[in-house]
Amino acid sequence: MAAIYSTPGILIAMSRPLNTAAALHAMDRGRSVVVGTSSRKLIVILCLALVIGAVLVGLSVLIVSGSVERNVSWVLFAFNPRMWAFAIGIVGCLVVAPIAVGYRLRRADALVVSNAGLVESHRGAVLPASFVSWNEIERITLDTVTPRPGPKYVIYYLTRDSVQRRGRTGLFARRITLRNGFEFSHRQLFELLTAAHARYARQIR
Structure with a gap:
């Protein structure tokens, strides 16, 4: 289910998925867009x-x-x-x-997107350790996870400072791939995240 959480935590269910403009408008007002797992x-x-x-x-x-x-x-x-x-x-x-x-x-996983960044939730409970601020993300792409042709995923790359601060190691330490199965398609999710990143990354210090 695509929905909006207001600041006090009141759930406002949407009859259809939000478009990018509506989602940004909600985040400008301090709300969080919740992209839930698609059972279908x-x-x-x-x-x-x-x-x-x-x-x-x-x-x-x-x-x-x-x-x-x-x-x-x-x-x-x-x-x-x-x-x-x-x-x-x-x-x-x-x-x-x-x-x-x-x-x-x-698990009923969901991706919570706000003007502060991204965070995952599990059964309605936010997982603080998964939070990534917009200014920690260098770029967001829609690409395959391997050089070979295949399905495309939303992939975002952390800044070097963020990688060091989080203690991530390995060849793909900077790369985080979002899983599939959300209500939004990969294209919709990519458009939402790139627009939010461009809008809010410079506002965070």
Whole structure:
């Protein structure tokens, strides 16, 4: 659900997602835009995973049946890379995906965006350690997480001072990737965050 929290914490539910202009207007007035987890999107992802898993199971059964009819050695069958790929896919689609979706739905994660910065919430409770001020962000991009073609995610890069202050280490210490499954699409979220960053980053000291 996309909504606005007023300063006293009163929830104002919106019948449709906020556009960027309305969200900025709300933040100018000291309110926070809350972008919640989309149950519908997560259910769609789960359904796709289950369908793919079922297809992989069907293909595996056909391969096994054909191998049995041809008296293929179980040793060769066990070390067949294609069967291992199918097995991993089946576990991922029929075991890992349902657990992950159920976990996300239970957590009810949300991204809270205000004129001060971003912070995550879990079941309506803000997680202070996740807060990132606008002046800690160097830039925000909409890109793939790997050099290869794939789905695009909203990625923001911390300033070097912020990385040092937070004690983050590693090759991707400056990069934070927002997960999918929110009510806003990646494009909508990117437009909102880039507009808010441009508007408020210089106002914070």
